[in-house]
Amino acid sequence: MTSAGRLGWVSDAKGYRYEATHPRGMPWPAIPDPVLDIWRAVGPADRLPDCCLINFYDKDARMGLHQDRDEADFSWPVVSVSLGDDALFRIGNLTRGGKTESVWLRSGDVVVMGGDARLTYHGVDRIKAGTSMLLPNGGRINLTLRVVT
Numbered sequence: 001m002t003s004a005g006r007l008g009w010v011s012d013a014k015g016y017r018y019e020a021t022h023p024r025g026m027p028w029p030a031i032p033d034p035v036l037d038i039w040r041a042v043g044p045a046d047r048l049p050d051c052c053l054i055n056f057y058d059k060d061a062r063m064g065l066h067q068d069r070d071e072a073d074f075s076w077p078v079v080s081v082s083l084g085d086d087a088l089f090r091i092g093n094l095t096r097g098g099k100t101e102s103v104w105l106r107s108g109d110v111v112v113m114g115g116d117a118r119l120t121y122h123g124v125d126r127i128k129a130g131t132s133m134l135l136p137n138g139g140r141i142n143l144t145l146r147v148v149t
């Protein structure tokens, strides 16, 4: 896990939070322009994201159902970009439990969680190894763009 942008996502013994610097003290690198172009294409025009979270999933990685709710204003969408191996993404409801839907996200797919869907529970159930040649050693990279403050 790492980040780009004005703020990065940090997880340590004190818990997790957004921070303006990397744990080693340096600022986070800028969000690459081609990534910002994805936000410009599908996101709101009046603001760019503060944070691009970069997560690597190996073939055994998963992410439990959760809401993205560590940001100040839920009227900004969350935009997520899938790269590499396919991921089985599950999306549920505004509260935990109930019926969920699953969809395979392929390399290049972009998910926008905005409006009424901004706080829906979601997660990744599994990665299908060998479904993409993008990453030389396999696996998946997810980029998550968020307005934080």
Ligand SMILES: O=C(O)CCC(=O)C(=O)O
Residues within 6 Å of the ligand: 053, 055, 063, 068, 080, 082, 087, 089, 105, 122, 123, 124, 142, 144
């Ligand atoms: O990897 C994904 O597709 C989802 C990532 C996610 O939900 C998150 O980083 O909060």
Ligand SMILES: [Fe+2]
Residues within 6 Å of the ligand: 066, 067, 068, 122
């Ligand atoms: Fe999430």
